[in-house]
Amino acid sequence: MEPLRVFTFSPAWGLPTAGPFALKLLAWLNHNGIDYHQVFEDRSDRGPLGKSPWIEQGNLRLGDSDAIIRHLAAQHGLPDPILCENAGQARNLGLRIAFEERFHQILEWELFVHPEGRREVRSMVLAQTPPIVGQLVFASMARHFARQLHARGIGRLQPEQIADEGRRLLDALALCLQGRDNWLDEAGPGITDFAVWGQVAPLIAWPMKSPVADHAKSLPQLRDWHDRMRPPIRS
Numbered sequence: 570m571e572p573l574r575v576f577t578f579s580p581a582w583g584l585p586t587a588g589p590f591a592l593k594l595l596a597w598l599n600h601n602g603i604d605y606h607q608v609f610e611d612r613s614d615r616g617p618l619g620k621s622p623w624i625e626q627g628n629l630r631l632g633d634s635d636a637i638i639r640h641l642a643a644q645h646g647l648p649d650p651i652l653c654e655n656a657g658q659a660r661n662l663g664l665r666i667a668f669e670e671r672f673h674q675i676l677e678w679e680l681f682v683h684p685e686g687r688r689e690v691r692s693m694v695l696a697q698t699p700p701i702v703g704q705l706v707f708a709s710m711a712r713h714f715a716r717q718l719h720a721r722g723i724g725r726l727q728p729e730q731i732a733d734e735g736r737r738l739l740d741a742l743a744l745c746l747q748g749r750d751n752w753l754d755e756a757g758p759g760i761t762d763f764a765v766w767g768q769v770a771p772l773i774a775w776p777m778k779s780p781v782a783d784h785a786k787s788l789p790q791l792r793d794w795h796d797r798m799r800p801p802i803r804s
Contacts, residue, residue, distance in 0.1 A: 570629035573605040573641075580609070580622050582774035584799055589673060590634040591622035593767035599637055599800040600758060603645060611648065611697065650760040659760040661753060664745065667738065668768045675772065675781055677766055681714035682724070684723040685796040687778040728780075735781030742769070743790040751794060756757070766798045 576596070577591035585595055585607070600606055605624075610616075616623035618632030626639075631637055635651055642649055653662045680686040690710070695703040718724035723731060743766065745753055753761040772782035773795045785791055 570644075570762040573603070573624045574608050574615060575605045576608045576610045576621065576625070578609070578613075578621050579697075580610055582776065583770065584674075584770055584774050586622075587771065588621045589676065589771060590620075590669075591767075592770055594622050594634045595759065595796060595800050596763040596766060597650070598641075600763070601642075601645070601647060603641060654726075654772075657755055661696045663722060664742075664753065665761055665764045668742075668765045671723075672735065672738050672768050674718055674721055675731055675738075676772060677714055678718055678723055678731055679735075679772070679777075679779040679781055680709055680775075682718065683728070683779045685779045687711060689775065689777050721801075732780035732784075736784045739769070739781065739785050739788060739791065743788045746790045746794055751790065762794075762798060766795065770799065771796055 573595065575591075577586035577595070578588040580589035581587065584592065586592060586609075595607070610621070613619060613621040617630045620632060622634060622637070623630060623632040624637050630639060639651055640647055641647075653659050678686075680690060686763070691707045694707040694710070698706055715724060726734075740749050750757065752758050753765060769785060769791060771787045772779075773791065775782060
């Protein structure tokens with residue numbers, strides 16, 4: 570079998586990558602013992618779909634975390650983890666969508682629009698690029714995410730409304746983690762845990778003081794779950 574290369578954003582905040590969807594993929598790969606080489610690539614436009622993560626294996630270049638997981642599951646003789654065949658899986662599908670769609674927008678808002686997040690991203694960009702280029706790159710990124718979040722709806726809300734929605738979603742997640750041995754999937758850590766954790770992990774890990782991240786850090790169920798989920802950083 571050809572070697573598997575997984576392209577992700579660089580590590581940040583003690584996590585193996587800053588990318589929420591790449592965190593999901595890495596957690597799934599590690600859980601299933603699938604060997605891979607992680608390649609750090611901060612330009613998502615170089616991927617086949619213009620987003621991170623993506624994989625390369627032989628002549629194959631494949632983007633989208635769900636499509637990648639389905640492909641690799643079939644390749645390694647594993648059940649399709651994205652299937653929805655019973656009531657429990659249907660409920661978990663709703664949870665994944667809530668976090669990978671709506672909560673993801675809140676994460677992006679705190680990272681690219683909230684003053685604390687903007688300051689951190691600006692520092693990260695300037696550390697990786699020449700000063701004048703870094704300023705231009707950061708300004709372009711900030712404009713892009715502000716426009717995108719406004720178009721998707723979350724950017725039209727007041728900051729306190731965004732924070733309130735994020736806190737309510739995290740409170741719901743903490744309730745879901747009670748029981749079932751503190752996992753979201755019934756049989757132990759599975760695709761729901763990996764997907765939702767990918768969205769929550771950056772807020773728990775980053776050092777900035779932002780409302781939803783602060784609330785995530787305040788919930789012991791989430792902190793414990795995060796510690797059990799976190800995969801190692803590869804050199």
